[in-house]
Amino acid sequence: MEDAATSAQASWFQATARQRVAGLLDPDSFTEFLGPSERIQSPHLHLFDVPSAFDDGVVIGRGKLGGKDVLVAAQEGQFMGGTFAEVSGAKLVGLVRAARDHKSLPQTVLLLMDSGGVRLQEANAGELAVAELMRAIVEARCAGVAVIALVGGKAGAFGGAGLTTATCSRIVISGQGRTGVSGPEVIETNKGVEEFDSEDKALVWSTDGGKNRRLLGGADAFAEDSMEGFRAATKALMSKVPAFDLKTMQAEQERLAARQKRLGACDDAVSMWRILGIQEPETIRDMDAKKFIALANSIKEANHDAR
Amino acid sequence: MQTLSFRHKAKRRLSGKKDQAIIGVVASGNLEVLLERVLPETACEVDIATPLNGYDETWKAVVAEFVERTSPGGLRISINDGGARPDTVYLRLMQGSALMEAE
Numbered sequence: 001m002e003d004a005a006t007s008a009q010a011s012w013f014q015a016t017a018r019q020r021v022a023g024l025l026d027p028d029s030f031t032e033f034l035g036p037s038e039r040i041q042s043p044h045l046h047l048f049d050v051p052s053a054f055d056d057g058v059v060i061g062r063g064k065l066g067g068k069d070v071l072v073a074a075q076e077g078q079f080m081g082g083t084f085a086e087v088s089g090a091k092l093v094g095l096v097r098a099a100r101d102h103k104s105l106p107q108t109v110l111l112l113m114d115s116g117g118v119r120l121q122e123a124n125a126g127e128l129a130v131a132e133l134m135r136a137i138v139e140a141r142c143a144g145v146a147v148i149a150l151v152g153g154k155a156g157a158f159g160g161a162g163l164t165t166a167t168c169s170r171i172v173i174s175g176q177g178r179t180g181v182s183g184p185e186v187i188e189t190n191k192g193v194e195e196f197d198s199e200d201k202a203l204v205w206s207t208d209g210g211k212n213r214r215l216l217g218g219a220d221a222f223a224e225d226s227m228e229g230f231r232a233a234t235k236a237l238m239s240k241v242p243a244f245d246l247k248t249m250q251a252e253q254e255r256l257a258a259r260q261k262r263l264g265a266c267d268d269a270v271s272m273w274r275i276l277g278i279q280e281p282e283t284i285r286d287m288d289a290k291k292f293i294a295l296a297n298s299i300k301e302a303n304h305d306a307r
Numbered sequence: 308m309q310t311l312s313f314r315h316k317a318k319r320r321l322s323g324k325k326d327q328a329i330i331g332v333v334a335s336g337n338l339e340v341l342l343e344r345v346l347p348e349t350a351c352e353v354d355i356a357t358p359l360n361g362y363d364e365t366w367k368a369v370v371a372e373f374v375e376r377t378s379p380g381g382l383r384i385s386i387n388d389g390g391a392r393p394d395t396v397y398l399r400l401m402q403g404s405a406l407m408e409a410e
Contacts, residue, residue: 016332018329035327036327036329036339036341037327037341037343046308049308049358050308050358051308051333051356051357051358051387051388051389052333052356052387053332053333053339053387054329054339054341054385054387057333076332078332078333078334078337079332079333079334080333
């Protein structure tokens with residue numbers, strides 16, 4: 001079906017989880033597992049007088065991207081902040097474990113992250129789900145599965161979603177995408193507004209946002225905020241995922257130690273970008289995606305193969 | 308939470324072959340509508356779960372208007388509401404029935 005919200009130029013940021021799945025994958029290639037008509041909903045939310053969702057805010061299934069078979073999971077960031085909970089967590093964990101255990105299934109898993117972390121009404125189940133998911137991703141990567149995180153939704157990827165993202169083989173991010181462990185409001189609450197002003201959106205985006213993550217090597221590809229942008233960036237990464245072994249881990253540790261040494265004294269993103277050798281770091285914020293992708297690809301820091 | 312259930316007899320079966328569709332998201336001021344073609348020709352059921360109590364008459368009017376306008380015979384429609392306004396509810400119902408009629 002033709003739908004403006006899933007067309008090639010439609011915004012990833014504005015889209016729902018289902019629209020992203022439809023826009024990312026090859027047309028009509030998606031088969032959903034545990035779809036909404038099965039009504040696998042949260043058993044807890046009604047106790048809090050909070051409405052449930054038929055899919056508990058996570059869409060999982062299989063399909064094709066550029067003709068290649070993939071498993072895919074998408075978090076719905078608009079439903080309770082795209083949270084990890086008992087059912088939604090189990091769907092994610094089950095999908096990654098299935099890829100780990102069954103070679104007959106696609107050996108590429110795409111995780112369309114859009115979450116602020118654990119659902120507070122189901123916090124214990126949610127925390128467990130995050131831990132199980134990270135373990136499943138590590139085990140799947142050991143078994144040769146490529147797990148790729150796509151970050152560009154309204155809720156970003158924070159808390160458990162940030163940890164999950166960082167555990168993946170590869171990360172694709174857009175300019176609107178944000179990722180980290182503690183979100184801006186959490187840092188401000190705990191450390192004070194002098195440490196991080198969560199109301200200062202320019203500061204938040206320049207620190208947690210996709211451009212900074214890409215330039216520092218925290219994300220492996222930058223996508224324009226569109227279905228086609230994420231399709232192109234993900235297809236390019238799928239073919240070259242690094243082996244997950246001791247050598248990769250040691251390289252990652254060295255890279256992080258070097259980053260800390262080189263950039264640890266900086267107190268904002270622009271000064272880090274200057275040290276990375278970018279001529280006019282102030283222009284990064286308004287730079288269009290095409291120009292930025294070319295720039296990022298020329299920066300050594302951004303293109304480590306450690307993960 | 309309040310649950311509401313409406314039974315209607317539609318004028319005719321909704322055209323199209325699609326057996327199910329979902330539209331919308333459970334978010335503030337929004338709702339999700341799941342449509343399934345599982346009932347006899349002219350039967351239509353609408354089941355609603357909403358966190359806001361006391362809007363029974365409004366729901367009843369919106370659903371009746373929708374059934375009158377589109378004749379969604381054969382559909383079981385299930386709604387998870389996030390506190391949507393009546394116009395949003397009506398819009399999602401119309402979008403949902405259009406999805407079921409596609410192809």
